[in-house]
């Protein structure tokens with residue numbers, strides 16, 4: 252391929268612009284995340300942590316025991332270099348931990364969760380107040396709601412109301428996190444209730460701080476997060492397809508989504524260079540030989556106000572990201588170019604069929620994308 256001088260400078264400018272856009276889009280993974288789970292002995296703190304992280308009994312990360320005081324004082328779960336979960340009866344125990352880790356931790360706690368059980372107990376107010384002083388966001392959880400299974404539904408409602416009154420709070424999360432005890436009878440299924448809503452609110456808070464993926468990476472189930480990353484990228488691409496110079500934005504969006512997917516599955520932060528180095532594998536599948544020309548071939552630099560352009564851009568992006576997701580999910584390496592190519596061929600055909608006949612409103616709608624991608628992956 253012989254490029255003229257002006258093509259080369261076009262290409263250079265293109266990549267400079269892509270890099271600028273990429274930096275704006277990519278999540279900052281160097282942040283830290285501290286979560287404190289506080290509550291009386293045997294209230295179910297460790298069980299709740301497992302449920303929150305969507306762990307199976309076999310893959311539980313926090314020890315659960317029927318005897319009181321399994322988490323005797325302070326348990327520090329170091330999920331990775333940047334993410335810490337502290338499980339403790341109260342912040343007093345964290346304070347008396349008096350190590351570098353606990354001192355650092357107390358300086359900034361992103362999320363505090365206080366776990367209570369049974370009848371309303373005003374003595375818990377001081378633990379809540381203490382937690383509030385150290386945390387950006389606090390969630391109160393009423394665990395073991397299965398204790399009321401044999402009562403009328405009103406009984407649980409009354410308890411919830413009383414807890415709100417004694418703690419002077421607007422919201423409490425009634426949950427059940429049963430089944431993580433190693434002594435649970437074999438074959439007994441987990442009984443998890445209400446944790447979905449707690450998780451969703453915590454994730455929304457973390458997302459507002461650009462920290463959602465720091466936690467998502469430790470979840471026992473990753474697919475729903477991958478769907479979210481891909482859907483968000485596709486909405487952006489559908490919108491960007493109509494902007495002049497769309498190729499720059501779309502390439503940057505693809506790169507940032509690749510970095511997010513890679514972090515979700517491996518915890519590794521890909522450089523922009525490494526992320527963009529993957530794209531030529533998909534380009535050479537198409538007719539043209541360089542990524543620059545390939546991107547331009549489906550996206551005129553001026554942008555055209557045409558649904559067909561948006562469909563092409565989203566279907567190619569969907570195929571690229573589905574390929575990356577599939578390789579990472581299977582534990583294979585992104586460097587395996589032949590694998591990328593062969594998966595991309597299949598996904599590209601599938602994407603074209605799936606997206607045929609979609610309206611522009613669908614292409615710009617996050618929920619409709621999530622539905623499509625869930626079936627697609």
Ligand SMILES: Nc1nc2c(ncn2[C@@H]2O[C@H](COP(=O)(O)OP(=O)(O)OP(=O)(O)O)[C@@H](O)[C@H]2O)c(=O)[nH]1
Pocket residue numbers: 290291292293294295296297298299314315316317318319320321322323394395396397398426427428429430431432
């Ligand atoms: N019925 C019922 N039991 C639960 C629930 N959640 C936890 N448990 C049980 O309560 C006991 C204590 O649970 P843990 O998760 O170990 O509680 P903890 O607060 O971490 O306890 P310590 O570490 O000892 O302070 C275990 O036997 C759990 O199986 C629940 O929602 N319902």
Ligand SMILES: [Mg+2]
Pocket residue numbers: 296297298314315321322338
């Ligand atoms: Mg415990």
